[in-house]
Amino acid sequence: MSDQNNWQQQVWQQPQQQPQGYPQPQPPYYAPEPPKKGKGWIVGLVAILAIFSIIIVGMISCTSMFTSSVGSFSSLSGATVSDVDYLTSDAVGIINIDGTIQYDGTTSSPEGLKAQLDKAENNPHVKAIVLRVNSGGGTATAGEEMTSYLKDFSKPVVVSSASMNASAAYEISSQADYIFTAKTTSIGAIGTAMQITDLSGLYEKLGIRIDDITSADSKDSSYGNRPLTEEERAYYQDMVDQINETFIETVAEGRSMSVEEVRALATGLTFTGMTAVENGLADEIGTLEDAVEKAAELANVTAYTTVTLQNNSSLDMMDLLDILGSSSSTDDLSAALKELGLDGAITR
Structure with missing residues (x-):
């Protein structure tokens, strides 16, 4: 039994001598590797890069809101x-x-x-x-x-x-x-357009019925659930004509042309x-x-x-991703984040 115990000690790496008698079954145990020194900074860097990557992916998904924020504050930041x-x-x-x-x-x-x-x-x-x-x-x-x-x-x-x-x-x-x-x-x-899509025929084929509860008969006219009435079509046409007239007048003023000259060119x-x-x-x-x-x-x-x-953002999201994927220093990463306005700033 002594030889068997010694053999088990070698295999399972148990810290104490097994008691005499038939050994109790033990679950497999893998001795941990001794910790490697001097590699903690790598783990920390990987964690930081992972966090930044998550933030950047989220920001890319809402690029329009981010760029809107950048544009609003560009005159304040002074960085171009x-x-x-x-x-x-x-x-x-x-x-x-x-x-x-x-x-x-x-x-x-x-x-x-x-x-x-x-x-x-x-x-x-x-x-x-x-x-x-x-x-x-x-x-x-x-x-x-x-x-x-x-x-x-x-x-x-x-x-x-x-x-x-x-x-x-x-x-x-x-x-x-x-x-x-x-x-x-x-x-x-030179021209103005308004598009309203009528999906009612498609809904009918698919067996879909939509009921719009509105405060006025024409409130749902642009929803696409029904055709326009003649009155609604005339209303929208008048709106388009008004907007287009301002377009013509603006061009005439800017180009030092008569309104009639520009209107003749306003074919769309x-x-x-x-x-x-x-x-x-x-x-x-x-x-x-x-x-x-x-x-x-x-x-x-x-x-x-x-x-x-x-x-004021000379560095776009893809540029920053390139930096994160390269072996750039932390100073490079910090500078990139500051250029994007992410250093201490909340963007939406």
Whole structure:
């Protein structure tokens, strides 16, 4: 029995001598590996990176709210992706209006554009602005607000049209002092649209019945559960016509054209850049560099640099994920978080 006990001691690594007699069955026991020294920082770093990754994934899922918050506070933070705050000589600022005109905090939104226009207005070294426009339009009210901000801007503004400069984007552009376009740019599309989808036929085929309890007969007219009545259709048409008339008047004022001239061009369709120069919606065929030179000319400056004005987050979520996935130092990570405004700030 003594040999058997000794053998069990070796196998199970029991700390005490087994009693004499038939041994009691013991569950398997694996002796723990001795702790490795000097690796605790790795565990801590992994934990920190995991926490940051969870936070970032959550933030990516609500990017629109985050960017809206960034745009709202960009004029307060003073941090931008350009060196505009460190300018010591004359410069032409470039603002990109890229994508749908809407309320998302970017420079394609009223709050985002105003923040950068204010920065250019208050910086004595920024002598003029070039709007680099690549947008097919968007929300009418957002375009109206952005147009108003551009009207109030005191320095020269030149537009450089990329592949698309249409609808609300063109309404904004029409307030510039000069508009460049490429030959193949789709520009114009002066018009207003409202879309109401009628799903009642589909619901009927699926056996779905929807009852809307409303305070007025037309309250559910835009819900898509039934066709519009003739009165409702006429009402919405009048609304569209009113909004479109303000569009026409705004373009006429900005382009120094008569309302009748612009109304004749308000077909809702875009023109090529070549046709737009001919009909007066644009001034010249040219590139971004041509637009910058024109802006400097209007500002009466000959020696200048260019500077990009945009939201205060030069580092997007994917850039930060790249940092987290690399072997960057904690100083790099801290700097990245501060640039994103996450250091001590609550974002929604």
